[in-house]
Amino acid sequence: MLFNSLRYVIFLPIVVTLYFSLxxxxxxxxxxxxxxxFYMCWKPEYIVLIVASTVVDYVAGLKMGATxxxxxxxxxxxxxxxxxxxxLFTFKYFNFFNASLRSILDHFHxxxxxxxxxxxxxxxxxxxxxxxxxxxxxxxxGHQKPERNFLxxxxxxxxxxxxxxxxxxxxxxxxxxxxxxHRFQIDRAVSGLRLIMWGMFKKVxxxxxxxxxxxxxxxxxxxxxxxAYLFATVLFAFQIYCDFSxxxxxxxxxxxxxxxxxxxxxxxxxxxxxxxxxxxxxxxxLSTWFRDYLYISLGGNRxxxxxxxxxxxxxxxxxxxWHGANWTFVIWGALNGFYLIAEIVFARPQKWxxxxxxxxxxxxxxxxxxxxxxxxxTCLAWIFFRANTVHDAFHIVAHLGDGVPSFFKSLLHGDxxxxxxxxxxxxxxxxxLFVVLAMIAVMEAVHFLQRDHRLGARLNGWPRPVRWAAYYxxxxxxxxxxxxxxxxxxxxxxx
Amino acid sequence: xxxxxxxxLRKLLIFSLPVWLYxxxxxxxxxxxxxxxxxxGDEIKLQTAYKLNYALWKLARYRRDPRxxxxxxxxxxxxxxxxxxxxxAGMPCANLAYGGGSLREAIDTFWYATGRxxxxxxxxxxxxxxxxDSERKDRVSEARACLRNPLLYLININVVRSTAMILTALxxxxxxxxxxxxxxxxxxxxxxxxxxxxAAYTAYRxxxxxxxxxxxxxxxxxxxxxxxxxxxxPRHRDLRRLAAEMxxxxxxxxxxxxxxxxxxxxxLDYDNAxxxxxxxxxxxxxxxxxxxxxxxxxxxxxxxxxxRVVGDGRPGGGTNHG
Numbered sequence: 001m002l003f004n005s006l007r008y009v010i011f012l013p014i015v016v017t018l019y020f021s022l023x024x025x026x027x028x029x030x031x032x033x034x035x036x037x038f039y040m041c042w043k044p045e046y047i048v049l050i051v052a053s054t055v056v057d058y059v060a061g062l063k064m065g066a067t068x069x070x071x072x073x074x075x076x077x078x079x080x081x082x083x084x085x086x087x088l089f090t091f092k093y094f095n096f097f098n099a100s101l102r103s104i105l106d107h108f109h110x111x112x113x114x115x116x117x118x119x120x121x122x123x124x125x126x127x128x129x130x131x132x133x134x135x136x137x138x139x140x141x142g143h144q145k146p147e148r149n150f151l152x153x154x155x156x157x158x159x160x161x162x163x164x165x166x167x168x169x170x171x172x173x174x175x176x177x178x179x180x181x182h183r184f185q186i187d188r189a190v191s192g193l194r195l196i197m198w199g200m201f202k203k204v205x206x207x208x209x210x211x212x213x214x215x216x217x218x219x220x221x222x223x224x225x226x227x228a229y230l231f232a233t234v235l236f237a238f239q240i241y242c243d244f245s246x247x248x249x250x251x252x253x254x255x256x257x258x259x260x261x262x263x264x265x266x267x268x269x270x271x272x273x274x275x276x277x278x279x280x281x282x283x284x285x286l287s288t289w290f291r292d293y294l295y296i297s298l299g300g301n302r303x304x305x306x307x308x309x310x311x312x313x314x315x316x317x318x319x320x321x322w323h324g325a326n327w328t329f330v331i332w333g334a335l336n337g338f339y340l341i342a343e344i345v346f347a348r349p350q351k352w353x354x355x356x357x358x359x360x361x362x363x364x365x366x367x368x369x370x371x372x373x374x375x376x377x378t379c380l381a382w383i384f385f386r387a388n389t390v391h392d393a394f395h396i397v398a399h400l401g402d403g404v405p406s407f408f409k410s411l412l413h414g415d416x417x418x419x420x421x422x423x424x425x426x427x428x429x430x431x432x433l434f435v436v437l438a439m440i441a442v443m444e445a446v447h448f449l450q451r452d453h454r455l456g457a458r459l460n461g462w463p464r465p466v467r468w469a470a471y472y473x474x475x476x477x478x479x480x481x482x483x484x485x486x487x488x489x490x491x492x493x494x495x
Numbered sequence: 496x497x498x499x500x501x502x503x504l505r506k507l508l509i510f511s512l513p514v515w516l517y518x519x520x521x522x523x524x525x526x527x528x529x530x531x532x533x534x535x536g537d538e539i540k541l542q543t544a545y546k547l548n549y550a551l552w553k554l555a556r557y558r559r560d561p562r563x564x565x566x567x568x569x570x571x572x573x574x575x576x577x578x579x580x581x582x583x584a585g586m587p588c589a590n591l592a593y594g595g596g597s598l599r600e601a602i603d604t605f606w607y608a609t610g611r612x613x614x615x616x617x618x619x620x621x622x623x624x625x626x627x628d629s630e631r632k633d634r635v636s637e638a639r640a641c642l643r644n645p646l647l648y649l650i651n652i653n654v655v656r657s658t659a660m661i662l663t664a665l666x667x668x669x670x671x672x673x674x675x676x677x678x679x680x681x682x683x684x685x686x687x688x689x690x691x692x693x694a695a696y697t698a699y700r701x702x703x704x705x706x707x708x709x710x711x712x713x714x715x716x717x718x719x720x721x722x723x724x725x726x727x728x729p730r731h732r733d734l735r736r737l738a739a740e741m742x743x744x745x746x747x748x749x750x751x752x753x754x755x756x757x758x759x760x761x762x763l764d765y766d767n768a769x770x771x772x773x774x775x776x777x778x779x780x781x782x783x784x785x786x787x788x789x790x791x792x793x794x795x796x797x798x799x800x801x802x803r804v805v806g807d808g809r810p811g812g813g814t815n816h817g
Contacts, residue, residue, distance in 0.1 A: 184497060424698040427631035471510070479650040481652065484640075
């Protein structure tokens, strides 16, 4: 079930009504049934995978909790890792590695006949497997008591707002919330609905509109040139942000109405002044997952310098692979790892230079160029993330500057025929272009107001007519300018 | 029911009142007659809704009254009156061409029409601006979605704009002249040549992808005994010259040949007395009434004086007798 569908608009109020109407002891069962239904709307048989993952991790947790023998506990942890990573490998990575192996063997003229598995990637598999893994790892580390109630644990794995695309919740945060009695609260409902509305705005007004240009260029890159690549890549940066953060907003908003608090997943990432900061603001639930369970397990920064760099690099490469079974994602991860290492290596000279220039804390002279520089690096990496093949990605990178100076020259001279000649093949009318740019500006204005995370509180302080006018405006823009007739699936569903 | 819930529901109801009001107003106006609930006449709708979205307007009507002969293309094809075609062809005709139309829209419209009735004849209006891979405009899928789903119709931006315009016109008596140029004829001529045509020709890409889709259309027509014709409308020689200067002459020739392999091609766009005569054009693209009659007589009559027939006149012919 898609969040941006009529089905969800009907589903959510029914779930909320049932949840608050039922006696407390039936509520979790109802939520579990609703969550399974939510998932089964896509492909009913794949619910078996969630149930299998749930059962194995439930048992692993109980077994680990029942013994102090570290070796035995490790064995149960390995059982959980094998189960979850095995599922991931089979459904997500097997065909990728199989195809890679075949191309290597082809290169050496060694016959290899196995075509691969004919399976569909289960929606959300990367998310729920990582969520349950976090539970078993925490139990193994002794930070989390084993959950004895199977129903509660099953709900933790499959809680519908964040089941298919996160945020990847930690058991220490989410599990205790299933034991609390949630009362319907108007403030929470209003704030949840506000978040859902904002998420929908980002998704259907910006992400889905921008998708037309991005798909046009990236699905047929050899028919376009520099300006189109540049334009599509910058738009993709906004598309993926609006798509994914929009999803997270709807997830957090839906959970909030029900009385649950999910973690913040995006914190205005394109305001980051460095790549390190970007990764503290982008897909926070995944970044912290990799930090806590992979990077730190590898030794983090408490090792010799080259190992530290290796740990960082490896973490990002694996994070890239998590996003998709394609070398494009691996390169994307590697590129981000490289950026981060370069930042560490050049941190001292950079600090020295900024001190000498006296601009380190200067809003305009340092912060804005730093934000622009970070955004540019991120966009460069996004090319690999979005391109269909590595070859496409390198072609785009190699021709990114082609025709750009002459385009801007035409723009400066007001030669609109050339501008329109470039924009027309991208599938964007002047009206679409205006709407997209205006809405991105509106979103960034809201981000600016949200910089102290108190926009919600400030909104509540406004007189009702003004507040409602703002709601009506967002609602009207979403409904009238949303790309509903060619709605796209959420990008992160494929991960 | 707890007090909090009751209060929330009351607030939600009050908040949603403008939404219900909006729905009631749109249903009462129904600018494209898609819901069948409209209380407003066609005159004002033709000034507003029709001009804002030709596809939605025409497809809503075609849904109610499907016809076996359809005309597809852009504003030049729109010039051909359906009644005149009906009289000459001997079967009911619907003009489903849209101003600023694209081949994408024409092909989608064709498939929409096949789903509504048994077609007997289809005529595509051909021009370099329409048969162009860079022209991605697609109002038809939006229109089809609106006709399929009333909720999408209610929130369609053109429905909103048309409703607002119609209400304004009803209240204030204001008249709308959408799409009517505010320049002098000479200025408009130069604008079309220097701005519109140049932008379209700069972005021109041979319609490989669309020709593949058209060959599927042609196969369907062959199998279902549907006459498939292409009319290459005359352009004024200023425009023909611009296309040649921009290196499109060869591609335009190739397009005619490729189309001749799919159906009958009636080519009026060559150096002849029509294309040399400025008085027969409103602007370099758009011809006047006298040319409309020539087109009608050429395609649906026996008068072939002005037409360079490409191909052998049989679908899938392809031999140029030009």
